[in-house]
Amino acid sequence: GVTWTAQDSTALNTSALEDYMLETACWDSRGELWFFGYDTSEEPPEGEYYTARFFRMAAEGQEVTGLDFNMDQIEGAGPRSFKVADNGDLLVDCWWVLYHLDGETGAVKNQFEVEDGSIEGYDIRGNEAVYCANDALVFYDMETARETGRVAAASFVHSSNDNSTWNRLAAYAPDGSVCYADAKGIYRTQTGNSMLEQVVDGGLTSLGTPSFLMQFFVPLGDSFLMVSWVNEAWGLTAYVYDPGVPTLPGQELRVWSMEEDPLVRQAIGTFQKDHPEVYVTYELGYTEGEGSYSWDDALKTIATELVAGKGPDVLVLDGMPLDSYAEKGVLLDLSEDFAALEDRLLPHKAAACRRADGTLPGIPLQFDAPVLHASTAAVSASRDLESMVDWLEANRDSFNHPLSVTEIDWIMEIFTLTDRDRLYAGDKAAWSAFLTQMKRIWDMEQGRVVEDSWGLHPEFGFGALAWSIDAVGIDLGYLCSFDSLYAAWQVSQNRGDGETVPLFGHGLYQPKTILGINARSQNTTVARQFLATALSEEVQGSGVGTGMPVNAAAFDASTQEDPDPNRNGHFSTYGTTLTDKDGADVPIYVTIDYPPEDYRSAWAETLKALDTPVLLDGSIQTIMEQETADYFAGKQDLDGAVDRVIGKLELYLAE
Numbered sequence: 001g002v003t004w005t006a007q008d009s010t011a012l013n014t015s016a017l018e019d020y021m022l023e024t025a026c027w028d029s030r031g032e033l034w035f036f037g038y039d040t041s042e043e044p045p046e047g048e049y050y051t052a053r054f055f056r057m058a059a060e061g062q063e064v065t066g067l068d069f070n071m072d073q074i075e076g077a078g079p080r081s082f083k084v085a086d087n088g089d090l091l092v093d094c095w096w097v098l099y100h101l102d103g104e105t106g107a108v109k110n111q112f113e114v115e116d117g118s119i120e121g122y123d124i125r126g127n128e129a130v131y132c133a134n135d136a137l138v139f140y141d142m143e144t145a146r147e148t149g150r151v152a153a154a155s156f157v158h159s160s161n162d163n164s165t166w167n168r169l170a171a172y173a174p175d176g177s178v179c180y181a182d183a184k185g186i187y188r189t190q191t192g193n194s195m196l197e198q199v200v201d202g203g204l205t206s207l208g209t210p211s212f213l214m215q216f217f218v219p220l221g222d223s224f225l226m227v228s229w230v231n232e233a234w235g236l237t238a239y240v241y242d243p244g245v246p247t248l249p250g251q252e253l254r255v256w257s258m259e260e261d262p263l264v265r266q267a268i269g270t271f272q273k274d275h276p277e278v279y280v281t282y283e284l285g286y287t288e289g290e291g292s293y294s295w296d297d298a299l300k301t302i303a304t305e306l307v308a309g310k311g312p313d314v315l316v317l318d319g320m321p322l323d324s325y326a327e328k329g330v331l332l333d334l335s336e337d338f339a340a341l342e343d344r345l346l347p348h349k350a351a352a353c354r355r356a357d358g359t360l361p362g363i364p365l366q367f368d369a370p371v372l373h374a375s376t377a378a379v380s381a382s383r384d385l386e387s388m389v390d391w392l393e394a395n396r397d398s399f400n401h402p403l404s405v406t407e408i409d410w411i412m413e414i415f416t417l418t419d420r421d422r423l424y425a426g427d428k429a430a431w432s433a434f435l436t437q438m439k440r441i442w443d444m445e446q447g448r449v450v451e452d453s454w455g456l457h458p459e460f461g462f463g464a465l466a467w468s469i470d471a472v473g474i475d476l477g478y479l480c481s482f483d484s485l486y487a488a489w490q491v492s493q494n495r496g497d498g499e500t501v502p503l504f505g506h507g508l509y510q511p512k513t514i515l516g517i518n519a520r521s522q523n524t525t526v527a528r529q530f531l532a533t534a535l536s537e538e539v540q541g542s543g544v545g546t547g548m549p550v551n552a553a554a555f556d557a558s559t560q561e562d563p564d565p566n567r568n569g570h571f572s573t574y575g576t577t578l579t580d581k582d583g584a585d586v587p588i589y590v591t592i593d594y595p596p597e598d599y600r601s602a603w604a605e606t607l608k609a610l611d612t613p614v615l616l617d618g619s620i621q622t623i624m625e626q627e628t629a630d631y632f633a634g635k636q637d638l639d640g641a642v643d644r645v646i647g648k649l650e651l652y653l654a655e
Contacts, residue, residue, distance in 0.1 A: 021050065028084040029126070031059040036069075036079050036092075052078060054090065054106070069106045074099060083124045085142040091122060091129055098122060098131055100145060110145045112138070117159020121169035121180060121217070128191065130178050132168045134158070137180060139191060151189050151196060157182050166214050173219035181217050183208050183265075186224055186239060199241040200224065203280065204249075206237060209269030210262040210544040249279045253526050257316030258285040258298060258618070263365055263513050263545040264316060267534035274533065278526055283312060295319075295618050306330040306518065313521040314530055317362050317514040319618030322353060325516070326361040332517040333359040337528055341535055349550040350535070352511040352613035364511035365534050366547030369610055370417055370503035371460055373467065373475040373488040379499050382474070385415055386433075388504075389440045392473050399473035400581040402444040404463030408632055409625045412438055414458055414476065416621070417508050417614045424620055426649050431642045435628065442632050450583040462574070464488040465588050468495060469580045476503065478510070480547050482558045485603055486571050490592045502606065509610040512547040548607065559604045561594045570594075623648045 019041035026034050035057070038050035055066040074094050082092040088103030098119040100110040112119060114133050122131035127142040135156045139149045157168045168182040179188045179199075185207060186200035199222075202208040207226075215234075216227040222241040227234060257264055268280045285298035299320065305311035307328060317325070325331050338351060338360055353362040372382060378395075382388035392402045405411055415438070416423060422430035460477035461484035467475040468491040475488065485500060492498030502508065515534060517527045533539060540554035549555045563569040575589045594600075627648055631641035 020053075020055075024079060024081050026081070026083050028056070029086055033057045034082070034084055034090075036082060054082070054101075056084075067103070067106050069101070073108050083122065083129075085124050085127045085129065087127050087143055089142050091124060091131075091142075093119065093122065100140075100142065112140075114159070120157075120159060120166040121171070123171045123178075125172040125176065130170050130172070132157070132170050132180060137170060137178060137189065149191070151178075151194055153180070153182075154187060154196060154198065155182070155184050169214055169217035171217050171219055174221060177219075179217075179219040179224065181207065181214065181224070181226065183210075188219075200239045203268070203282075204272055204276075205239060206230070206269060206273065207239075208265065208272070209542075210265050211542040212269070249277050251278045251523070251526065253278050253280045253314070253523055253530060254283060254312035255280055255314045255316075255530070256283045256285060256302065256312035258295065258319060260284060261316055261513055261546070263539070263542075263547075264534070266542050266544050267365075267530065267539045270536070270539050271530050271533040275526075275529070280530070295622060299619060306520075309520040311518055311520075313518055313523045313527045315516045315518065317516045318512060319616060319621075321617060321619075322362055322514070322516075322615060323355070326355060326359065330519055331361040332519050332521075332524065333361065334363055334517065334531070335360045337531055338363060341532065344537070344552055345535065346550050346552055346555060346608055348608065348611050349509070349511065349613075352509075353514060353615075362514040362516040363531065363535065364550055365513040365515060365540065366545045366549055367509050367511050367613075368478040368480045368547045369509040369607060370414055371476065371479045371485075371500055372503050373460070373464060373492075373498065373500040374473070375497050376499055378474055379501055382504065384504050385418060385437045388474070389437050392444060393440065395473060396444060398581070399470050400448050400450045400579070401466070401472045402441055402474065404466055404472045404475040405458050405477060406445055408438070408442050408445075409621075410458045411441060412624055412628070413616065413621060414478070414503075416616065416624070417510070418504060418506060420614050420616070424617065424649075426646045426653075428642060428646060431645060432638060435631065435638060435641055438628075439632065439638075450579060450581060460484050461487055464491045465574060465576065465590065466578055467491065467498070468590075469578060469586045469588065471578050471580055479607075482548060482555075482600075482604070482607075483571065486592050486595060487574060487590070489595045489599065490590060494590070502610065507610045507612040508614055509607075509612070510547075511613050511615065513545070514615075555608075556604070559600050563594070619652055620649065623652060 019039060020035065020037040021040050022035055022037040024036050028034060033056065034054060036054050039053050040050050044050050052069045053066050054069055055064055057064050074097065079092045079094055082090050084090055090101040090103060092099045092101055096113065096118045098112040099108050101107065102109055112131060116134050119131050122129065124142065129140040129142055131138050136153050137151045138147060141148050159167065168180055170178060170180040173179055177188050177190050179186060183202050185198050185202035188197045188199050189195060206212045211230055213229040214226060215229065218225040224239045226237045228237060255264060255268060264282065268282055272280055285302055286295050302311060306325065307330060349367045350363055351360065352364055354360050372379065378391055381391040403411065405414065419430055419434060423434060458477045460479045463472060463475040463477060464487040466472045479485065488500045515531055517524060521527055535551055537551050537553045540549035540551035541557055549558065571592045571594050573591050577585050577587050580586050624645060627644040628641050630636040631638065
């Protein structure tokens with residue numbers, strides 16, 4: 001991969017390809033080029049599509065031989081890639097299923113599925129194949145159509161479910177060994193050997209960066225080539241294994257967060273690239289679904305370490321008692337760091353954690369904002385929580401679900417933002433009013449006439465489609481990216497009614513991925529350098545975050561048009577089938593344009609001007625969810641629910 005030499009090849013017989021709409025191709029070991037596509041030489045009968053066909057072009061580039069392929073024998077989508085064994089059989093990736101096809105008849109000999117998503121990386125050498133399951137490499141004999149062994153992978157990988165990039169790729173090396181690559185690194189093993197060797201550490205290279213999206217992987221002895229999509233362009237990266245290089249740099253920086261955060265991963269990858277002398281360790285406090293270890297358990301563990309003068313160098317403080325940590329003196333004051341970077345940041349957002357005494361114990365990398373999208377009449381009527389619920393009840397017959405968010409815990413979380421201080425202080429009147437309105441919403445949700453599969457996380461964006469067919473009365477949620485405004489704008493344009501506004505006009509926003517530095521850290525200089533990297537335009541503009549950037553240049557760039565010729569200049573297209581308020585399945589296909597410049601500029605200024613940061617406490621939200629469950633199930637009255645919540649809240653605050 002260091003140098004490239006041009007190699008002559010016989011020109012392809014392009015005239016033989018004129019009648020085919022080509023989808024994917026590969027070379028076999030004999031030098032023949034195989035294609036998959038659709039025969040467009042004849043128009044198909046009404047209601048049917050063109051005939052699917054594999055065909056190969058002889059090595060001299062002239063003769064073309066076809067292999068009919070019956071699409072009815074596979075599930076889901078058609079082939080997106082394939083490879084050919086020496087016996088002429090094919091392994092064909094059809095998204096959710098990997099098929100073994102007979103090379104003469106096109107019939108299915110075998111098929112493979114994985115626990116989570118789709119099979120991603122696979123390869124063939126001779127008549128031996130290997131494919132990536134979520135947690136293993138699986139070996140397979142193309143002649144006997146049987147699995148021949150497995151090697152456990154170093155980690156579990158979820159499918160990317162993307163059309164052109166993958167989370168794990170496998171390939172044979174020239175010496176017959178098998179290599180795979182994912183965010184953890186590049187690993188090598190031998191067929192029939194259960195040992196796995198890591199030859200490239202993903203944490204020290206671009207592999208561990210979320211914006212680095214893999215497509216093709218080629219092992220070349222002790223070097224490895226990777227084609228990837230990064231920074232809005234395709235690139236080729238070479239990784240070289242050198243046994244003489246120390247496994248780890250001499251200095252370690254420990255970064256901790258309660259849960260995995262892709263923007264932190266991006267910052268680590270960028271920092272690692274610029275500081276090869278430092279090894280960054282990313283530690284997670286809590287992983288959902290792992291045994292009985294809870295969020296509260298993880299919180300107590302990290303708090304004990306910090307108070308004892310131990311713990312990681314950098315912390316992500318989302319959902320944690322930031323004020324309590326600041327009062328105990330376990331976090332550095334980052335005021336000087338903020339001042340050095342202030343002209344590059346959105347001032348309201350980056351200084352969201354400023355305390356009354358002027359200290360700054362944390363700086364957020366991103367933010368989101370609660371927004372509401374509905375008819376003009378609904379928006380006008382929804383001045384606060386109670387008036388919004390009044391409108392929903394008065395118009396109950398005009399929609400199926402009252403809100404686009406349908407889980408009571410998420411609904412409570414969103415509306416906690418509107419009265420957080422009084423609720424967290426244990427104000428009984430505030431809790432009574434809040435739970436009363438929550439119950440009114442929940443009764444409407446539970447009393448819906450039409451049963452459907454609609455369910456949405458609280459991120460704003462996709463709910464606009466349900467609102468457009470009256471499946472929901474009000475579309476709302478957290479605006480986590482600027483372009484999530486576009487679908488709501490488009491369906492409002494199409495419908496001739498509707499607008500999007502900040503929730504109740506309160507100027508609310510949530511700081512996210514709040515970085516703090518351990519005051520007892522022995523690596524504060526390096527930790528401050530990491531903070532500066534995390535706030536840079538390079539990291540913030542990577543597009544991998546779960547919120548909007550606080551870096552001013554990255555935020556401004558996110559508000560601009562980025563027309564793609566493949567989409568004919570449109571922003572995107574959304575297609576699905578949803579159930580309307582009358583129980584009818586409605587196919588939806590919406591072409592979403594970029595809103596006009598004045599609309600985008602107005603919203604950019606609105607978001608910059610939001611001036612009321614709200615920090616939610618994960619432990620208090622858990623108390624709220626657990627202690628109100630009986631109330632929403634009709635097993636407890638309002639006063640009892642309020643007393644239970646406040647009682648647990650007081651115990652928590654007294655700790």
